[in-house]
Amino acid sequence: xxxxxxxxxxxxxxxxxxxxxxxxxxxxxxxxxxxxxxxxxxxxxxxxxxxxxxxxxxxxxxxxxxxxxxxxxxxxxxxxxxxxxxxxxxxxxxxxxxxxxxxxxxxxxxxxxxxxxxxxxxxxxxxxxxxxxxxxxxxxxxxxxxxxxxxxxxxxxxxxxxxxxxxxxxxxxxxxxxxxxxxxxxxxxxxxxxxxxxxxxxxxxxxxxxxxxxxxxxxxxxxxxxxxxxxxxxxxxxxxxxxxxxxxxxxxxxxxxxxxxxxx
Amino acid sequence: xxxxxxxxxxxxxxxxxxxxxxxxxxxxxxxxxxxxxxxxxxxxxxxxxxxxxxxxxxxxxxxxxxxxxxxxxxxxxxxxxxxxxxxxxxxxxxxxxxxxxxxxxxxxxxxxxxxxxxxxxxxxxxxxxxxxxxxxxxxxxxxxxxxxxxxxxxxxxxxxxxxxxxxxxxxxxxxxxxxxxxxxxxxxxxxxxxxxxxxxxxxxxxxxxxxxxxxxxxxxxxxxxxxxxxxxxxxxxxxxxxxxxxxxxxxxxxxxxxxxxxxxxxxxxxxxxxxxxxxxxxxxxxxxxxxxxxxxxxxxxxxxxxxxxxxxxxxxxxxxxxxxxxxx
Numbered sequence: 184x185x186x187x188x189x190x191x192x193x194x195x196x197x198x199x200x201x202x203x204x205x206x207x208x209x210x211x212x213x214x215x216x217x218x219x220x221x222x223x224x225x226x227x228x229x230x231x232x233x234x235x236x237x238x239x240x241x242x243x244x245x246x247x248x249x250x251x252x253x254x255x256x257x258x259x260x261x262x263x264x265x266x267x268x269x270x271x272x273x274x275x276x277x278x279x280x281x282x283x284x285x286x287x288x289x290x291x292x293x294x295x296x297x298x299x300x301x302x303x304x305x306x307x308x309x310x311x312x313x314x315x316x317x318x319x320x321x322x323x324x325x326x327x328x329x330x331x332x333x334x335x336x337x338x339x340x341x342x343x344x345x346x347x348x349x350x351x352x353x354x355x356x357x358x359x360x361x362x363x364x365x366x367x368x369x370x371x372x373x374x375x376x377x378x379x380x381x382x383x384x385x386x387x388x389x390x391x392x393x394x395x396x397x398x399x400x401x402x403x404x405x406x407x408x409x410x411x412x413x414x415x416x417x418x419x420x421x422x423x424x425x426x427x428x429x430x431x432x433x434x435x436x437x438x439x440x441x442x443x444x445x446x447x
Numbered sequence: 448x449x450x451x452x453x454x455x456x457x458x459x460x461x462x463x464x465x466x467x468x469x470x471x472x473x474x475x476x477x478x479x480x481x482x483x484x485x486x487x488x489x490x491x492x493x494x495x496x497x498x499x500x501x502x503x504x505x506x507x508x509x510x511x512x513x514x515x516x517x518x519x520x521x522x523x524x525x526x527x528x529x530x531x532x533x534x535x536x537x538x539x540x541x542x543x544x545x546x547x548x549x550x551x552x553x554x555x556x557x558x559x560x561x562x563x564x565x566x567x568x569x570x571x572x573x574x575x576x577x578x579x580x581x582x583x584x585x586x587x588x589x590x591x592x593x594x595x596x597x598x599x600x601x602x603x604x605x606x607x608x609x610x611x612x613x614x615x616x617x618x619x620x621x622x623x624x625x626x627x628x629x630x631x632x633x634x635x636x637x638x639x640x641x642x643x644x645x646x647x648x649x650x651x652x653x654x655x656x657x658x659x660x661x662x663x664x665x666x667x668x669x670x671x672x673x674x675x676x677x678x679x680x681x682x683x684x685x686x687x688x689x690x691x692x693x694x695x696x697x698x699x700x701x702x703x704x705x706x707x708x709x710x711x712x713x714x715x716x717x718x719x720x721x722x723x724x725x726x727x728x729x730x731x732x733x734x735x736x737x738x739x740x741x742x743x744x745x746x747x748x749x750x751x752x753x754x755x756x757x758x759x760x761x762x763x764x765x766x767x768x769x770x771x772x773x774x775x
């Protein structure tokens with residue numbers, strides 16, 4: 184048993200890269216989190232504007248994720264299961280919001296909502312406002328978050344053997360029944376992960392939102408406003424609270440979606 | 448032999464001439480890095496001037512840093528950042544922050560003013576003018592906005608115009624009435640952000656500097672000098688406008704008082720590249736050079752540029768003294 188274990192050099196490479204990546208992410212964040220004093224943090228959390236903006240961020244990102252879940256799930260299923268002409272094109276279109284510069288997204292959405300566009304006219308006639316409203320914020324956040332949901336869930340569906348669905352269908356279950364009773368129970372974890380990613384992307388969005396809505400302020404906009412008006416000392420505590428709240432939320436979701444008997 | 452002596456004489460004259468001209472030929476060619484700090488609203492015209500001068504003097508490299516004028520002046524006075532030239536959107540900042548320690552003089556070279564911008568598609572675009580704009584802004588359904596007074600001088604200046612309008616048009620209560628018709632959602636961080644809202648048809652009217660309106664090709668209403676913050680002759684009237692903006696930390700406030708948008712510029716004492724700085728100033732203050740560029744871009748220049756006294760004029764570098772007049 185005393186024989187020296189031969190360790191593959193790849194092991195050390197992996198250790199090295201792990202440490203590098205973790206430090207790379209944590210170092211700036213720790214630097215920022217440790218800047219404000221407890222006093223600053225306590226003072227900030229008493230500020231109603233700050234609380235309102237953090238809540239608005241979470242709430243609007245949540246709605247964006249919910250919309251992504253409702254419209255994205257059947258779409259992701261289709262992409263995972265069916266081959267059709269132009270599928271590659273559709274998949275590329277899904278990725279577009281990830282690549283487009285954020286302000287461009289904001290301007291594009293405002294362009295549709297304007298009075299000289301038929302869609303804008305139609306929306307305004309039934310009382311839907313995009314500029315400076317929560318509706319506008321949710322629209323933007325859904326736009327940027329949707330690709331993350333669809334791509335994640337698509338991969339989730341692809342990992343489920345088609346065989347299981349075929350068995351269900353051959354036993355007489357409808358497509359809907361098969362989806363709800365066979366596919367969904369097997370894929371819901373990937374949906375949770377998709378929702379987390381979509382939410383995370385949405386919460387971090389700034390560039391597109393600030394064009395569509397400066398007021399009401401989501402947390403990233405407020406952090407920018409605080410930074411410009413008062414400097415770093417007053418924007419950091421807001422950022423720290425946002426990070427903490429998000430960390431807790433995402434941690435809960437991860438724990439909740441973790442398989443109980445994970446032994447793979 | 449006579450001929451040979453003649454040759455010697457001419458060669459001597461030639462070299463003498465060279466020796467005399469040589470230092471000038473070095474002096475005439477500005478080179479190296481020229482660091483300019485300037486107001487954000489000067490970005491477009493200064494970029495054009497940079498391009499021209501760098502084309503003319505290939506060895507010259509102009510490094511511009513645009514930013515809020517107060518902040519830029521503080522970078523010189525508090526952080527001691529090296530700079531050759533400081534161009535400020537408010538000439539008083541140079542007087543207050545830089546003179547006497549970091550600068551000796553201050554030249555007023557351009558003005559700006561607040562205008563009410565709109566597009567063809569704006570509601571009541573056909574009828575808006577300098578007489579009725581404030582009535583239109585008070586109408587229900589008209590969407591208008593300004594930038595955040597806490598972040599952008601254009602924001603508090605817009606509010607000052609409204610206050611002055613109340614006095615000028617003798618319409619008591621006008622300010623409150625107008626603000627009541629401007630939901631918070633119509634306020635944006637920077638005035639330039641409002642341009643996108645106008646162009647996409649989400650907003651009808653927005654307050655901007657004249658230069659921004661011209662540079663973006665917007666339609667605009669020119670307001671009377673008494674209220675447009677464009678002429679320092681009316682500084683005493685402008686002073687009546689007061690806007691409360693946020694102070695140094697959340698929950699604290701300070702008051703901004705109305706004054707004209709007059710641009711000032713100076714060369715910083717001990718400028719690292721004085722020669723190039725003088726060359727830039729010479730071009731900027733030339734009515735056919737920089738002042739024309741400013742004019743084309745909607746920033747009304749002072750032709751000639753102005754200094755406050757003969758004493759100040761005497762302090763200017765010689766080559767640019769001819770471009771100024773003493774005028775208050």
